[in-house]
Amino acid sequence: MGDVQVTYTDIRETRTLKDQPELRKQVLRLREKGKLTRDDLKGFSTVVKGVSEPVRRSLLKEDSKLTAEEARIIDAELATPEEKERAIQMLEREKSPDRVRSLVQVIRIMEREREIPIELVSEFDVGDIVCPRCGMAFHLIHCEPGGSHKLEEKHD
Secondary structure, eight states: OOOOOOOHHHHHHTGGGTTOHHHHHHHHHHHHTTSSOHHHHHHHHHHHHHSOHHHHHHHTSTTOOOOHHHHHHHHHHBOSHHHHHHHHHHHHHHOBTTBOOOHHHHHHHHHHHHTSOOOBOEEEEEEEEEOTTTOOEEEEEEEETTTEEEEEEOOO
16 A cells, blocks of 8 residues: 545544544554555544553554454453553564464463463443433443443444
């Protein structure tokens, strides 16, 4: 892929990042470099916005071999930043033309190396919440370990 002219449509597809202009610029720069197709922009922007910093940093590298879906899974399934970074490093190393490993294979290798299971994040559906101010609906999810929470915007 070569250089691509960024269009208004490309900018519109990244509107999920409108409140994070620097992040939006990075995503559009990847589009400009031809690393993302127009069809990829909306989903990629959503994933980039939702993942943790170590995963986001890797996903935004120009030479990253990590896909948006792999980034989403790594961020959701692995509990610690160290485990996330290790999985990303292994995927980056293993994704060569003659040797491609799946994310599942990488996680199994990590478990064998540690000889203890990797602590996976468990999510519990708490239910829907409606903002009393604007009426926007969100889905509340409780995450363990750590007792953190995340809100997902509901789209009808």
